[in-house]
Amino acid sequence: MSTHPSLIARYGKDEAPALARLNPFVEQLLSHRSVRAYLGTPVSDDALATIIAAAQSAASSSNLNLWSVVAVRDPARRGRLSELVGNQAHVREAPLQLVWLADLARLRQIARTLERPSEGLDYTEMFVTAVIDAALAAQNAAAAAESIGLGTVYIGGMRNQPEAVAELLGLPPETFAVFGMCVGHPDPAHPAAVKPRPPQHVVLHHERYSNDAQQTGLDAYDRNMADFYAEQQMNVRGTWRLHSAKRVSGAESLSGRDRLVEALHALGFKLK
């Protein structure tokens, strides 16, 4: 049995699971790559409606639909967003920025209009639920966008300065921009690569969590990522493990996100 090429791209040939066949749907998911170079061609209204229909087809906890998304096409606003997320050029250049919101405001207002109590929304649980709802919707959106030939990349930098993002997008209290997402036609002059992931046994545990199983997998992953950094001519010093550890060395490595709790309080979340 020969291993499917998409699995080799994702895991390297030594660590790819030995599956010969993937259906076209799974193959499409496996082909995901983060695109950071876009053509100027706009994303059509039809494409956007398709992407949103996919997003809304993801599960939502108790069907509460605790998320919203702001579609930003205006070049000036994209430019301002680009500054707020740490001067990422692709946020300015991609014709469409989708800003995914954890949204407790809608249900708060529904309860108010019905003159019903809604103290449940004051709890961290409901914030977490809204973040999850937004993430599930966004992942369906990203997959759908890729399936119609568009490229995407998530923009976690939307959490660098949450209050400024909220002001720019006119967000009401108890909404929060969880992340952004560039959407556009990939520039063929700058093709993106499939990024290797750790071997399955690093993330997949059977019956109970196993730490031991992870260590050999991480050795293999460091080797695969070293090859990837070289191929992509990425200027990464040291192993994936070292690079990742540096990313979380302290408050100063979080690009302002060490004050997330303070920002969420300022945005009206009670986080009880």
Added chain:
Amino acid sequence: MSTHPSLIARYGKDEAPALARLNPFVEQLLSHRSVRAYLGTPVSDDALATIIAAAQSAASSSNLNLWSVVAVRDPARRGRLSELVGNQAHVREAPLQLVWLADLARLRQIARTLERPSEGLDYTEMFVTAVIDAALAAQNAAAAAESIGLGTVYIGGMRNQPEAVAELLGLPPETFAVFGMCVGHPDPAHPAAVKPRPPQHVVLHHERYSNDAQQTGLDAYDRNMADFYAEQQMNVRGTWRLHSAKRVSGAESLSGRDRLVEALHALGFKLK
């Protein structure tokens, strides 16, 4: 132009966006339904490897891979999990339960081994990042599972008693079961339905957040959901809006999740 039937199932005929065509990939995403009745047939190792490959192909923030998943097949452990999530029979009956973890433990240990500081992991930002990573991975997994003929349903009840879940699954400090997911072959005797969602203009905003646009959409959604409750013979009193408001009326409506912050601290998250 006639509207695609999958869009009518998702939005009702009055609110479906007027797209005549969807590609097979998007059609598959739109066909999602939460399955709560399963046959006993096991999920094969090949199917699981396919699902995990899809999960790992989702984006991961800074490629930190801050998630893990525990595959539970043992009937006794599934039974215990079923009790912990509020006696949901399908958690006992589905042959595979995937418990998705926000996992800061792996990177904490990597940093320790490298004798590097990792105080960045003490911040709420990194907990939120791990929750997002887990959710993106899980949504790809759910979509992949459905594409190979399996059914799924998310189990938010995994957050009812986080410490007991952690003990049962042997979770190390700084890991957290964000949600579970039943996976199995749907029982054809109890087919699941596509659940309607609010009209697109309820969740989709252009350039800036708009509250006004949402209200007429919510009226339409209450009507669609009333039809759905009747068709499905669901015992729901009042509108979707009323039902949803009741779900967040106060701490007592959160099934124990009002103590999420306390539980996370007990599990070793610092949440600075």
